[in-house]
Structure formats: C-alpha cells, structure tokens
Amino acid sequence: MKDFKRMLYGGDYNPNQWPREIWDEDMRIFRLADINSATVNVFSWAKIQPGEDEYDFAELDEIMEMLKKENYDIVLATSTAALPAWMVRRYPEVARVDYEGLRHKFGQRHNACPNSPVFQKFSRRMAQKLAERYGDHPNLACWHISNEYGGECYCENCEKAFRVWVKKKYGTIDAVNKAWNMHFWGHTLYDFDDIVAPNALSDGIGYEKTAFAGISIDYRRFMSDSMLENFKAERDAVREFDKETPVTTNLMGSYKGLDYFKWAKEMDIVSWDNYPAYDTPWSSTAMHHDLMRGLKDKPFMLMEQTPSQQNWQRYNSLKRPGQMRAQSWQTVAHGADTIQFFQLRRSVGACEKFHGAVIEHSGTENTRVFREVAELGHELKALGDTLLGAKNSAKVGIIFDWDNYWGLEYAVGPSADLKYVPQLQQYYAYFYERNIPVDMIPVDADFTKYSAVVAPVLYMVKDGMQEALENYVNQGGILLTGFMSGLVDQSDNVHLGGYPGPLRKLCGIWAEEIDALAPEQTNVLKFTDGTDAACSLLCDIIHLEGAESLANYGSDFYKDTPAVTKNAFGTGKVYYVGTKPDAVGLRKILDMLCADADIKPLVGEETKLEIACREKDGKRYWFVLNLTGKPQPMIGAFADKTDILKGRTLKAGEMLENWDTLLYVE
Ligand SMILES: [Zn+2]
Incomplete structure (x- = not known):
C-alpha cells in the first residue's frame, strides 16, 4: 500500500x-x-x-x-x-x-x-x-x-434484504421470535415474510424509540452492513x-x-x-x-x-x-x-x-x-513528513460501542434524558483536563494494554464480554462501570437474576432498583472522607455483595445506601458508579481510580493548557495548546525550550495567549 x-x-x-x-x-x-x-x-x-x-x-x-x-x-x-x-x-x-x-x-x-x-x-x-x-x-x-x-431506507428492497440478513443470522423463525421477544404484545412471527422494517408504520415510536428494540437494533446493524x-x-x-x-x-x-x-x-x-x-x-x-x-x-x-x-x-x-x-x-x-x-x-x-x-x-x-x-x-x-505515522499512546481505554449506543438510546425508560455519548464524554473530560491520554476502544479490544478501562453505560453485555472483563481485572486491571450496565444481551433481552447481570460478580454488588431523577431533582453523594457531591439522572439502589461503599446517598428513602462502590476482584479492582456524579464527585472517584491504576498526567504540574504527545523514531513530539479562552502561564516542563513551529522560547510563567500552539521535540 x-x-x-x-x-x-x-x-x-x-x-x-x-x-x-x-x-x-x-x-x-x-x-x-x-x-x-x-x-x-x-x-x-x-x-x-x-x-x-x-x-x-x-x-x-x-x-x-x-x-x-x-x-x-x-x-x-x-x-x-x-x-x-x-x-x-x-x-x-x-x-x-x-x-x-x-x-x-x-x-x-x-x-x-x-x-x-x-x-x-x-x-x-x-x-x-x-x-x-x-x-x-x-x-x-x-x-x-x-x-x-x-x-x-425502509423500502421493499431493504425489507426483503433484511429478511435475508435475519435468516442468515438466526436460522429459524423460532430463534427470531426468541431473540426479539416477539410473544410480547402477540407479535409472534410465523414466517420470515412476516418481518417488516421497523419504521413509523410498524414498531417505531417516534424516530428515537421503538416498541421492539431487538428488531430495531438488528435493523440498524443491517443498515450499517448494507451501506x-x-x-x-x-x-x-x-x-x-x-x-x-x-x-x-x-x-x-x-x-x-x-x-x-x-x-x-x-x-x-x-x-x-x-x-x-x-x-x-x-x-x-x-x-x-x-x-x-x-x-x-x-x-x-x-x-x-x-x-x-x-x-x-x-x-x-x-x-x-x-x-x-x-x-x-x-x-x-x-x-x-x-x-x-x-x-x-x-x-x-x-x-x-x-x-x-x-x-x-x-x-x-x-x-x-x-x-x-x-x-x-x-x-x-x-x-514535511516529520509527524507522519507518529503514534499516540495511552494507559486509559474508554469503551465505545455502537450496539450499546443503539440499545441504550432505544430503551423506553427509565429516563428520557439518557444519551450515550454525553455519558462517555463526562468521563473523557476528566482525563482531558488532566492531560491524561485516552484511547477510545471497542468492546473486543485487548484490555491488557491499559492500566484502566472505563466503561460507563455498558448497557449491552454481549457474549464473551463478561469473560474478557473478568480476565482483565483478574490480572490486575482496574475497571470502572456503573448504572445502566450489564442489563441486556446482544438481542436487548434482560440478563435475568439481578442487575448488573453478568457484571454482578465482578462489581460485587446487586443493583435492585433504578430511580430516575427529573432535571430539577438531585441527590447527594456522601463520600467516606466527609466530602459531599451532587448526583442526578439515575440512582441505582445497591446492595453490597463483597464490594465496599465509597459514597452513600444523602437523601430519599435510599439515604445511607451505597451509590459508588469498589470491589477487589483477582488482583484488580472494579469501580461501580451507580449514579451520575457532578464534577466534584467524578473527580473524587477518578482520582482514586488513577491512584489505583498508577495513571499520571503527561506533565507533573497543574495546568489548563492542553498537552499531547506523539512519538516516532524514538522522538517525542509535544503539543502545547491554549484552548481555554484566556491567557495561561507556561509550565516549567517546556520552559526555555524552543518550539519548532515558530521558534519561540518561553520562560516558566510567561503567558501563552488564547489559541497559542507550540510544538516541541525531544
Ligand atoms: Zn431501500
């Protein structure tokens, strides 16, 4: 090539x-x-x-x-x-x-x-x-x-092709009925020709939701495959x-x-x-x-x-x-x-x-x-070609998965405000603000490359996932997951036996119920060291099954029950965040996770500058960016070094203007 x-x-x-x-x-x-x-x-x-x-x-x-x-x-x-x-x-x-x-x-x-x-x-x-x-x-x-x-597209050609796709995937119509839970509402299919494209004329509920997520998720998979x-x-x-x-x-x-x-x-x-x-x-x-x-x-x-x-x-x-x-x-x-x-x-x-x-x-x-x-x-x-092919590396992996994206957002309940990407974004932002590099990884990634794997809203735990995560943590990996995780299989049917299903042993908890909070409602996270933070969106009601509580809820009928937990599993640890913490709460939890996983920022000093690094042929290329909207002081790590873009040399504490970008090589 x-x-x-x-x-x-x-x-x-x-x-x-x-x-x-x-x-x-x-x-x-x-x-x-x-x-x-x-x-x-x-x-x-x-x-x-x-x-x-x-x-x-x-x-x-x-x-x-x-x-x-x-x-x-x-x-x-x-x-x-x-x-x-x-x-x-x-x-x-x-x-x-x-x-x-x-x-x-x-x-x-x-x-x-x-x-x-x-x-x-x-x-x-x-x-x-x-x-x-x-x-x-x-x-x-x-x-x-x-x-x-x-x-x-929902045309007849697509519908026909969907039937072929479904037949290839499931083999028999009985298997389809089981996968899509079609005995619900008397949707039992007798023949592959009974399958229709799930749009507004059939099982769609508005564009965003569906009466049968199993069909709709498969239709998304099929449409993605078709294109x-x-x-x-x-x-x-x-x-x-x-x-x-x-x-x-x-x-x-x-x-x-x-x-x-x-x-x-x-x-x-x-x-x-x-x-x-x-x-x-x-x-x-x-x-x-x-x-x-x-x-x-x-x-x-x-x-x-x-x-x-x-x-x-x-x-x-x-x-x-x-x-x-x-x-x-x-x-x-x-x-x-x-x-x-x-x-x-x-x-x-x-x-x-x-x-x-x-x-x-x-x-x-x-x-x-x-x-x-x-x-x-x-x-x-x-x-010239200096940076071509240079590699970024990270010790933190955040799982991104389109099946989970589709499944989570098709779910009718418990909260209409639950969106996939913002949940991941919230965690990403913590690492970004500390200049801790992150890889966005698929569910079948080699987790062992990472000191920590962060998997919020891991709603759909597909075949093989439980074993992969357990192996990773067993060998010393640090995993974070939380509410709306481990709930369904790849067909969007619930993993029975108590939430978070296949992650229950790993997390050392049982989440018995999920409370939904309206935008004007919050609860309190009371950390064991006395710190208080706010939480919102969803609150899992949690029983400990081996895990320790890091923070309990501060109000409502589940006051004093665990909201954030940590479980020792093999030689690793698993964090479970049962609610959506505010920035203070999230910082607290992720600070602990970083300490456990020995994850450190790229530079030792506190700074609002964005720092990133790419490596090639034994050289490291350091990007220093001010995207904060106001001047920021230069940090010691790059003071008195010469930037290769404009040949600038700044002293520690000298101000970088908004949008300033410097590139150093070492
Ligand atoms: Zn079509």
Whole structure:
C-alpha cells in the first residue's frame, strides 16, 4: 500500500462548478498557502455520467492534469453520494423510502437505497470506470468512496434484504421470535415474510424509540452492513485496477447510524469530518479525534473542517483569529496525518453558499481566513513528513460501542434524558483536563494494554464480554462501570437474576432498583472522607455483595445506601458508579481510580493548557495548546525550550495567549 509522502493540506475542490478561467486563479492563490492536495469529484456523478450508457471524463481529465502540473496529492472521490436525475427518473427504486414510509423523489444527497440492485450496479460500475482511468495516475494519493455514508431506507428492497440478513443470522423463525421477544404484545412471527422494517408504520415510536428494540437494533446493524456492502463493492471495484492506493470514506465522529469499528476493518485509513459547534467543549472534539484514531488504532485523515464558518448549525459563528490554526494542531496532536478543508472555493449558490472556504466570495487571497490558511500551510510545509505515522499512546481505554449506543438510546425508560455519548464524554473530560491520554476502544479490544478501562453505560453485555472483563481485572486491571450496565444481551433481552447481570460478580454488588431523577431533582453523594457531591439522572439502589461503599446517598428513602462502590476482584479492582456524579464527585472517584491504576498526567504540574504527545523514531513530539479562552502561564516542563513551529522560547510563567500552539521535540 502507498503511504502519504507529506501531510496532505488542501480539501474539497469543485472546479467543475466554476468556469475554466477561474481554475488558474485558484491554483495561483492555493500556491500562496502551500496547499498540496485536493479532493475532487465528490458530487460529480451527474456530470461524468450524464446518461445510462454515457460517460464523459473530459473535464475530470483536465482537472487531474491541472493538479498534476501543480504536483498535488489527489484524493479522488467516486462521486456516488448523490444520485443523477436520469437515474431516479428511470429507476425510482434507487431513491429511499423514509422513516414515515414515503418514497422520495429526485433531490438531496446521500439519498440512494443501499439495497437497490440498480444503485449497486451503477455505483460499482462508476468506481470501476474511475479506477480504470485514473488508478495509475502518478498524483493519486487516496480513494474517497462516496461521501458521509448515513441515513436509512425502509423500502421493499431493504425489507426483503433484511429478511435475508435475519435468516442468515438466526436460522429459524423460532430463534427470531426468541431473540426479539416477539410473544410480547402477540407479535409472534410465523414466517420470515412476516418481518417488516421497523419504521413509523410498524414498531417505531417516534424516530428515537421503538416498541421492539431487538428488531430495531438488528435493523440498524443491517443498515450499517448494507451501506458497508456498498462501500466494499466500490472499494473492490477500485482494487480491480489499483492495488496500491489507500481507500477511505469520510466518517462523522460519533455519528449514530453506522458501526464505525466494523467499517474501519474494511478501510485502509480512517478519515473524518470535524464540525464542532460554537459551544462544543474542546474535550469533546478531542474525544472524537481519539475515537477516530481508535477505530484502527492508527493515525487518521482529517478529511473536512471549515476554515472559517459552517452553515448548517443553528449559530454559525466565525472561527476567531488563531482558532483554525489551534484547532488544526489539536487535530494533529490527537493523531491526524492530514489537514483538509471543506471547501477550497466557496459555492456561488444552493445551501452551502454560506459555508466558509479557503477562497471566499471576494475571490481573492486578501482575506483574514486566507491569511490564516496560508500561515498554517507554511508551518505544515516546513514540518514535511516529520509527524507522519507518529503514534499516540495511552494507559486509559474508554469503551465505545455502537450496539450499546443503539440499545441504550432505544430503551423506553427509565429516563428520557439518557444519551450515550454525553455519558462517555463526562468521563473523557476528566482525563482531558488532566492531560491524561485516552484511547477510545471497542468492546473486543485487548484490555491488557491499559492500566484502566472505563466503561460507563455498558448497557449491552454481549457474549464473551463478561469473560474478557473478568480476565482483565483478574490480572490486575482496574475497571470502572456503573448504572445502566450489564442489563441486556446482544438481542436487548434482560440478563435475568439481578442487575448488573453478568457484571454482578465482578462489581460485587446487586443493583435492585433504578430511580430516575427529573432535571430539577438531585441527590447527594456522601463520600467516606466527609466530602459531599451532587448526583442526578439515575440512582441505582445497591446492595453490597463483597464490594465496599465509597459514597452513600444523602437523601430519599435510599439515604445511607451505597451509590459508588469498589470491589477487589483477582488482583484488580472494579469501580461501580451507580449514579451520575457532578464534577466534584467524578473527580473524587477518578482520582482514586488513577491512584489505583498508577495513571499520571503527561506533565507533573497543574495546568489548563492542553498537552499531547506523539512519538516516532524514538522522538517525542509535544503539543502545547491554549484552548481555554484566556491567557495561561507556561509550565516549567517546556520552559526555555524552543518550539519548532515558530521558534519561540518561553520562560516558566510567561503567558501563552488564547489559541497559542507550540510544538516541541525531544
Ligand atoms: Zn431501500
């Protein structure tokens, strides 16, 4: 497989939406920013295949030739993320049927039914044609299949394919009835043909909930698999002509619809699109980078970010001067080997005309945004291939699992406020704020690599999971889990015999009941050392079965009963957090966990600066970022050292301005 030779710096580029005379001007302007890469052909299907048997690559040839002359690393998309009008007109089955059961017409993007044989045929053929034509292009650096796979379809083709998928998984209809608990509400299925897609016309309850989570979770698995088959079909078509160039598709962080751990196994390199909102905490952005790195436990591509402004959020604030640079370096700090923008020239019309770009509507290089893009471009160019492939390492693993995400959020009760990602985010933020590196890991990770494994809301404990966790803790691992954990199996049926089911022995507790607190209600966590903290959301009512209580509830009928516990198991320890602690409570618990697991921050001093480290060829690259919104003092660890980005040397206590970013090598 070909490796990148330098950090790709560029982004989505759509010259085919512009007159020819603009192109040369684009090239001139991009040169000023040391842009070295372009992602092309993302939404060009209608242009390069204007009819069923008509292909026209003349314009794309010209674009590829122009980029070759400029010595660009080209990311070539297969264009199949938006259906051409002729295809929908002639074959209405290629359009999706939505959750409400409506067949869509021509329009939008990410709009193809993944199980339409017509779509499958044409998309595969397109990937084949592109690979045949450009597979040996000297500037081709990466294949970009489709774009931001997502959404779902409930059409008849999907329903039929779902029946096949279900039959393959379960074998008999009796097994299906058992797995989905179909004798409830008299849903007994007599035949595979009784199975219908779980949307608003059947078992869906609004879009978020479902009467039968077993069906709905399986439908999500099936939809994720269906689109993955689309991806694989195009990838394999590319591979017929090009065995060397890495293949990716751009993912979307913790996007709910697709099981990215499963997808990543089929991708050569992970890439993703990072669009934090104006109020997204930096710890959340960092967690998403770590998740994307965790998918393959390897560096990733930042396929998209805006240089300035988004358009699709509610309030699309400008990135403040210096923010884009700092955000980009944070991305690199967490494992990115590319920095790419959406997009290089701003659209003249349609819904993305207010989405920022490297060249704004003024059409010149004389903008704040461009100057900042150029500044970063010069810095990346100076670094060359220095950081490519550099490794991040962590002693803390936080489990992220799409089955759990789906199962937890489909659960009808005990609280409508229970969301998967924020629960993990809360734990991640503790480590982030202390500069303790974290890996986001799958349920089948090698836990023994980690001093501590943190698994909040491990709702679904699938086959093999209990043994894996018990082995890990037995050998000295430190595990944290808590409320809404160990409750169901992979089909969303409850593990009978008392919560937290298969984790009960490990945790040394029995959670008899789960109380739900309304937003205006809280309880108190009374730690054994006299510290009080608040807790909310859910309160497990816990009996000790070998564990010790670290904190008891302070009020209500379960006052003085355990809320947070610790159990010795083998040579390891298991923390169980039976409620949602506030920051004080969480800090207390995780401080104890870090002490038990001998986990220390990257630097000894207290600081609000973000510190991250990547290693390569025996060298360590230290990123020091100020993302706090106000000046922060330099810490002793990097005082009097020279930063390799701008050659700055700061004394201990000297102030770093907001957005300042320094990079040290040792
Ligand atoms: Zn469909």
